[in-house]
Amino acid sequence: MPNLANLTTALAYLRSVVAGRLQVQDGQAETETNDGPAYARDGSPFAEFMARHEPTFAEYVLLLLALVPHVQPAFFSQLMAEHLPDGGDFPEFGGVRGNSHRGLLPTGETAQFVLAGDDLEKRLAVQHLLSPEHWLARKNILQLEPVREGEPRLSGRLLLDPEVVEQLTSGTISKPRFSTDFPAEAIETELDWTDLVLHPSTRRQIREIEHWITHSPTLLQEWDMKKRIKAGYRALFYGPPGTGKTLTASLLGKHTGLDVFRIDLSRVVSKYIGETEKNLSRLFDKAENKQWILFFDEADALFGKRTGIRDAHDKYANQEVAYLLQRIEGYNGVVILASNQRANIDEAFTRRFQSIVHFPMPRPEERLEVWRKSFPPQIHIAADVDWPQLAARYELTGAGILNVAHFCAIELLAASATEMTLKRIEEGIHREFVKEGK
Template identity: 40%
Template sequence: MTATPAPVAELRAALEVLDALIDVRIEERRACCLGLDADDEGLPDGRRFDGVGPLAEVISTAHLTVAEAVVLVAAIAPYVDERFAVRYGRLTDRPDVIGLTGEVARTLVARTFPARLDATVLLSEHGRLRESGLLILDGAGDLTGLLVPDPALVAWVTGQPPTRPVASSDFPARPLTTVHTLTDVVLPAAARLRVEDLEARIAHRTTVVDDWGFGAHHDNAAGLIALFHGPPGTGKTMTAAALAASVGLPAYLIDLSALVSKYIGETEKTLAKVFDRAARERCVLVFDEADAIFGARTGVDDAHDRYANQEVSYLLSRIEQHPGIVVLTSNLVANIDTAFQRRIHVMVEFPEPGPGERTRLWETVMPGELPVQVGIDLPDLARRYPLTGAQIREASIEAAYLAAADGRVVTEAHLVTGIRRQYEKAGRTVPS
């Protein structure tokens, strides 16, 4: 007989615990007893939610109490078994209630009067479940509204393909993917070795942090912060995407412009949602042009400066405590806050490519299917025109379109025209 996978067994066990708790609460309501003199709330032992699956990891990572864990399981349960939504209706006197309302959740986790007051706070917008984005209160503004779990959380806990959020002011991140692998990354030997070391460090984090005990022996040992710095167009973001793919982790690119909110405190709340999701789904967070946010803090001339500095301080603290992987990219490492630089674990410089790297780039950017005139001297182009990898890529695409409209074979003249247009876009003089 095939053994049940641990995550499935853990989720099923959690639903069985929830079922038993609902039975108890229904009997208490039938007896018309609020439980004013009860010694405890009759909640299950928190160890019932221990394990190694997604649900157990969410509860552990978010540091949920037993009551919060019960509410979270109750919110997810109808997506596994619809009968739970109906059973919740027996825990309220309101007619036609289907699903987990805030009031039902309060009844579920609290039998004494003081505990019901505490549960009201727990379920408020300032409570951990809603503030972290694990649950939202849909409909009415009070606890008569439905508690709805984050769709991405439901998909992850139930083993479904993860949803891909659209970047917005509420979730300023988008999936970061690339068709390239780390073998396509063209770097000097020293930089390539640092990227390979970083790949190995990510791949062996579980061994070092969990199996060898560094996570229990040191604070924040699970987190990994890397900084890719160098001029624009040198492949920093592409390398971050290829790195995540090589270790089998999803990556999200943070939209820094969406972080700047006109409402004080919104930046912290928005980033909390991103970090919480990344922690539970083991995502790589990539902050492109990170010096825009992680740069040196300004002098305090007015209230806006004070709040801006508070937000930067929050980000520095949150990223340091994050148990996952963060990759920052910057055009100039000197722009990164010096206090934060000391907390970066791995720094990789992406310099402008030299003639040798440019030759390799010219050889790799053009697809094998591209018809190219025989005898083009790519090393000579690389020597004559100092371009970045991104510019070489754009020049080759430009040349391909020129060739498609003129003879359908890429010539050196097409490539030179593409090169000249890159210089024009950059406002630079083409070398003679």
């Protein structure tokens, strides 16, 4: 529990701040506590978060107010019981009751009371702290829950990003789960660059992307190039299915330490007007400032060419593309689009790509390398198997060759045999061609 010491100190500090405000309200004290932030720079995730963002006293208290229900559910209820031993209501304090949570949940009004009391100038300052323009909201760290029309905006709950809650409590951040709010799944691979066979020009371009991911912090921050170039990176991978586009995205993440998320476009694109934009907004808001690689597979469905406006459907479809273009340009991580055909992607996107990488059908020499790597060492290859001849004769993608090897290996195990013959391999090739409609 790396955050235990700092959490203990922070919660005691928050208690003194809130109790001090209540004492001032009751006339038992003249001034409230405003020293801080109080935490030890002990290298814990809690300390690293605070050192990275350097919150002011007021910002630190806001973070703790939003955090405390996650670690001490009865925190505010106990304070209210001490303040009102005979019971009663205290509307100045704000707060709401949740559906499942039985304690008091802090709102923007709670923050106003704790930080400002009845001081109008200070209350307006707290209102600014909770505005969408403040860095806490812009970085998706802390936001106010939207309220019904006509109700005071600050009556909304203080919402701390779940990943921030994890970092400040357990010290670890789990990957987001696939859901309607986050229509993407993390993709990983146990393979390495040596297992991926690519055309030399393709591999060279992939290395360029890897270099950008590795060295962009130095370029943007230390060399101060953020004034001249955008923070994110956008790339298009195009080529026939099975040529290594998804595996390449996974390997880029593996070797640069970035999480890779494959977007499920079936959950993003909606026939209802405005829903696609909402889905995209949730996705990019979640990914913002995370330095993730967002991988849009079969991107034609969302990034396709805009059409002439013939009816309302065309108008809104073009609006979706325009909105997506805006969000991709503003994203400070890596976006990779994958398509079978470059021509299918709208030119407005291609003009903004730093890299357009072609994944062609493998040549005979590349197919030869894939064939030799595809079978496990436990299998004995018969003398009639001529790998160069197979590679030259049958035009298959890397994924197609792997499918053949998989089928043949299973059949070999089922037959309790250990020797792979040419006949068996050609049966697997025929099966693969039938599956592909060749």
